[in-house]
Every structure is written in structure tokens, then in C-alpha cells.
Amino acid sequence: MIDRLSLRARMLIAAAGAVLLVIAAVAYIVAVRDADELAPTSGQPMIDGPRMLVVSERKLATISATDMTSSRHIHDVDCVRSYAAADTSVCMRPKDAWTHTLVTMTGQLEDTHEYKLPGVPSRARVSDSGRMVSWTTFVGGDSYTSSGMSTRTGVIDTQTGDYLPSIEHFSVTLDGKPYQAADVNYWGVSFADDDNTFYATLATGGERYLVRGDFNAETVETLATNVECPSISPDGTRLAFKQAIDNDPQKGWRISVLELSTMEITNLSETRSIDDQPAWLDNETVAYTFRAADGVPSVWSVPANGTGTPRKLADNAESPAPLP
Numbered sequence: 001m002i003d004r005l006s007l008r009a010r011m012l013i014a015a016a017g018a019v020l021l022v023i024a025a026v027a028y029i030v031a032v033r034d035a036d037e038l039a040p041t042s043g044q045p046m047i048d049g050p051r052m053l054v055v056s057e058r059k060l061a062t063i064s065a066t067d068m069t070s071s072r073h074i075h076d077v078d079c080v081r082s083y084a085a086a087d088t089s090v091c092m093r094p095k096d097a098w099t100h101t102l103v104t105m106t107g108q109l110e111d112t113h114e115y116k117l118p119g120v121p122s123r124a125r126v127s128d129s130g131r132m133v134s135w136t137t138f139v140g141g142d143s144y145t146s147s148g149m150s151t152r153t154g155v156i157d158t159q160t161g162d163y164l165p166s167i168e169h170f171s172v173t174l175d176g177k178p179y180q181a182a183d184v185n186y187w188g189v190s191f192a193d194d195d196n197t198f199y200a201t202l203a204t205g206g207e208r209y210l211v212r213g214d215f216n217a218e219t220v221e222t223l224a225t226n227v228e229c230p231s232i233s234p235d236g237t238r239l240a241f242k243q244a245i246d247n248d249p250q251k252g253w254r255i256s257v258l259e260l261s262t263m264e265i266t267n268l269s270e271t272r273s274i275d276d277q278p279a280w281l282d283n284e285t286v287a288y289t290f291r292a293a294d295g296v297p298s299v300w301s302v303p304a305n306g307t308g309t310p311r312k313l314a315d316n317a318e319s320p321a322p323l324p
Helices: 002-038
Strands: 051-056 059-064 073-078 081-085 088-094 100-106 111-117 120-126 132-140 149-157 171-174 177-179 185-191 197-204 207-214 219-225 228-232 238-244 253-259 264-267 279-282 285-291 297-303 311-315 318-323
Touching (some): 088 132, 100 120, 132 185, 197 228, 207 238, 228 279, 279 318, 285 318
Parallel strands (some): 185 228
Antiparallel strands (some): 051 059, 081 088, 100 111, 132 149, 197 207, 207 219, 238 253, 253 264, 285 297
């Protein structure tokens, strides 16, 4: 009798143990499923607060826009220049050892279209609506330049799919008069919120001009000199840009802000030479890339009204773009 009871007890214990194992297994599966649902993905990184998209070691990365000590989410996307707005991201990436492409992507960094680029990537921008994408590259072989190097700037309308490989054929009004020249170059396009008006740099005759353009009409007019790589503020009232010190690029550049209604310029508190197209994090803050003497880039921000001091946002990063 004792043996039968003992055997029965052992069977009950074994059965109970099997049930517990099943419960544990189910709990584990549920836990793994929930963890997978909560894990950061390339489109939804788990970063609290305002975020930025940057390029870090030729990879796209999402980081905090306010806390450089927080971890960054590295995306498996090769890139040398990028930008993002609304539900459109853009990446200028190496195709092979000799060529680059521009890839438009969704806000979740899924490729949508690929375009072959002439030359070496320099600038990229997306309008606030996500519709208009602009890019600039350095190209060689233009005989009208003493160095044989010039720029090429194009625009993509993601809504219509239209691809304009260059805006150099646009009609130019310089100082109120029609102007034509073989050495016209553009770079650093920034679209206003109507997705038609844009600002850019036009270089000709040894001078660099700020131009306002009408994309549909394919026209531009000069507004000021010594204004490069303009970036329009979220409220559309100002341009952040780089200006050559003493109008001499050999002396470096100063990050400044232009009030469009008055054309008054405010020099920002960043006094180092910054060779970049600034990006607005919000209406009060401008971000930019600073490249140290050793070539390592970092992202910084500064108040847009000329007060305060520069603040480092990320080491080993460049091409900042605020994310919605």
C-alpha cells in the first residue's frame, strides 16, 4: 500500500511539474513576444523626448536632441549625407567606389526611389511637408572654373515623381536686371512651406548671392551677398546660414541668422568656423556640424537670437535633422 501511494504521489508530482513547465513555457513565449513588440526598430527607436536623425560613421542614427549621454539607435543604412522631414527621409549613399546615389525613403527609413548622382555629395534637404527634396554635389570637368570643380544642384518632387537634375537653367534676375553667365552655380537649397518658394546660394563672377526662387516659374532673384547654405526657419521668417568672414571664404565661415522682413543679420554665439548648412531644431535653436582638426565631426546647437553658448549634442555625428 505504501508503495502504491508513493507511486501515485510521484505521478501527481510529475504531472504538476509538467503543468508548471507548460505554464512557464507559455509565459516565456508571451514575454518574448511582448519584448519583440517593445524592442526598438529602425522606424521606431525608443528615445524619449525630441529626436534627431544624424549620420554616424556612415550609418544613419537616431539620437536624442537634448541629451548627448543617452544611447543612440544605429540603423543599418549606409549614408554620407541625410535629412528628414514629415514622412520623407533622404540619404546620399555610396553606390560603389566611383558613384553615389540619392535614395528617398519613408519616415521609417524604407527605400522608395533611387537616383544616380553626379559627383560627390555635399548638401541634402527636405521641405517641411516632406514633398520637395533638394541636393547638391561637387562635380569636376566644368571648364569655366579655374579649379575644374563646381556644384550641381537638383530637386525631386516626391508627390509627382518629377526629377530635375539641375536648376542651372533657371532665369536669373541679379540686382534687378536679367543675368546670364556660363559660371552660374547653385548650392544649399531650402524650400518654404508652400513647396514652391525656395532660397539658395548662387555663385557667379567670384561673388556669392542669396537668391529667392520660384520653382514652378523656374526663376530666381538675388537678395543679398555673402549668404551661403540658407536654411529657412519653421515659422518661415528667418534664414540660418553661413557667411564668409570678411567676405573671404579662406578666413572661414560664421553661422548667422537673417531676418527676412528687415534683412538684418544676427551673428550667433558660435565663433568657430562652421562649414555646414545649418538646421533648425525649432524656432529658437539652430544645429550644425563642427568638424575638428582631426576630421571627426560632432553636432552642436546654439540659440538663434545670438545669445547663449554653443552646446554639443552628439559626438561622431553630422547632418543633423530634427524628427517629428
